[in-house]
Amino acid sequence: MMFMLPNNKKIYNDGTHMWRDTVSSYGIYEAVIIIRNYLELKLKHEHSEEERLFCRELFSAMYEATAGIIDPRKLVYAYDFKTAHEHLEDSYYHASRKLNSSCASGIDRLINASCYKSNYYNLGLAAMRAI
Numbered sequence: 001m002m003f004m005l006p007n008n009k010k011i012y013n014d015g016t017h018m019w020r021d022t023v024s025s026y027g028i029y030e031a032v033i034i035i036r037n038y039l040e041l042k043l044k045h046e047h048s049e050e051e052r053l054f055c056r057e058l059f060s061a062m063y064e065a066t067a068g069i070i071d072p073r074k075l076v077y078a079y080d081f082k083t084a085h086e087h088l089e090d091s092y093y094h095a096s097r098k099l100n101s102s103c104a105s106g107i108d109r110l111i112n113a114s115c116y117k118s119n120y121y122n123l124g125l126a127a128m129r130a131i
Helices: 015-026 028-043 049-066 081-086 090-113 123-130
Strands: 115-117
Touching (some): 028 049, 090 123
């Protein structure tokens, strides 16, 4: 079976080649986004065993190439707990939830600190501080 990225005319027989070609065409950071979107799209549908194997190869190639430069503790886990559990990625899911909670608390503190009149918040200032 042959695979290709949307809007791409190149055909790939395995995930490793797709990853390498995407990195060489777009750079590693952009490739991570492209491949993540591709895999996210694929996870929403049922696929043959051949397609699942291709996606596993693709994810493995991406993970191996980025493990040294991307700290998984700083990533936002994009899937629900059921999916995380199926992929044996429970720890990533929980770490991401903890980061999301911490980020939400920080944003909430900034919004509350921007209150300069009773029930009036300067959300523009809070947003600039949060960023």
